[in-house]
Amino acid sequence: MPTDVPVEFPCALTLNVPFPDARLASVALQALRVDKELSSLVVRDLSTIAEEGLSEQTVLRVEYKAATNRMLRVAVNSFLESLALVMEVMEVLDHDVVEAWQGQEERG
């Protein structure tokens, strides 16, 4: 539900991305919030929230507001590409995953 959408930024989209735990949601938040939006006609707000009724903040929430639908689409698509990269790094290169395949190589 849009709270105070500026008149000049009528196009909005909110995404809630669930993560397995709060640690991973926090890693995604910290990695993705560093880079500023390229256009001044796009505003992005990143945060982590808890799922309904739970206490752990396992969900990454991103709220986009843009001047036009096209700008919104471009910004959100770009964000999703970066998000996909973050998730792939988590899946394949988190330290426990690395330890597992390095251990396998030693044994095998």
Add this chain to the structure above:
Amino acid sequence: MDISTKKRRIALGCEGSANKLGIGVILHTGDPGSASSTSTVLSNVRHTFVSPPGTGFLPKDTAQHHRAFFVRLARRALAEAGVRVADIDCICYTRGPGMGAPLTSVAVAARTLALLWGKELVAVNHCVGHIEMGRAITGADHPVVLYVSGGNTQVIAYAEQRYRIFGETLDIAVGNCLDRFARALQISNDPAPGYNIEQLAKQGGRVLLDLPYAVKGMDCSFSGILTRAEELAAHMKAGGKGPDGEPFTAADLCFSLQETVFAMLVEITERAMAHVGSTQVLIVGGVGCNERLQEMMGAMAADRGGSVYATDERFCIDNGIMIAHAGLLAYETGFRTPIEESTCTQRFRTDEVLVKWRR
């Protein structure tokens, strides 16, 4: 623990400022900056985004390439280095200069690794990476550095903790001139347009075509030469003749372009050497792989009683190990980049970096 007293220091470096994605793992031992310190390449892997002949690589596609290849390349770098996550001291990444979207795509991945593994980040200047790797590999003592690539053309000399720019291109990089000229002749970009120009140039040389020679004091300019070379390419395709009334070939064009731009580079390098009183030249950057450039520079250096130092394609072409190496050198002096500050920038002057690891 004070990092400079740790016996084995290891860094993972990530590079993606242009169309090469490189990841490397480096090991430093001994007292940092002392004669007993050593640097060992544990792994250095790279994947290049090659665009079709007649085209260049665009930021969006390049960034997409880097995102697609980062994880598998990082995994390979770790496997080849044989290091554990616990062994790694820091994650280094290229802050700039370079292309915005590709730089950022790599930075996002580097941040994620740093956060997952609980390691600190080190932002690295791409040019300083080239210089430090060149110094480490060649052992060059006090050289004038010619840094030539698709994105950069600078003549650099070290003084008082800065890599100072003595001369540079006033418009485009020499490698950019070569790469864009390759498009005019539909020369393949695989493995790199400059490499293919070099091979084609070896078949030329019957005639030296007239191209503008644009050295301006300590600096040089390549955009006018590119325009003229493109005109000659169109002239050739239309069946035009050369200055001697005979037809000329793409090989003649490549030869003439190389001879002209390389002579310019030799001139501005020599000017810096005279100014600084150095006899050594270290050539770094992708264009530094060119053997004709090395030959011409070598002749000039020999005339001055000195020599040329160059590295092979593992290190002169953009790579991750140079970022790991320069980053670890900075890390050992206490340099850190907080995650919130781990941005990228398209413009990042070589002399902006305080070279604390040298006296």
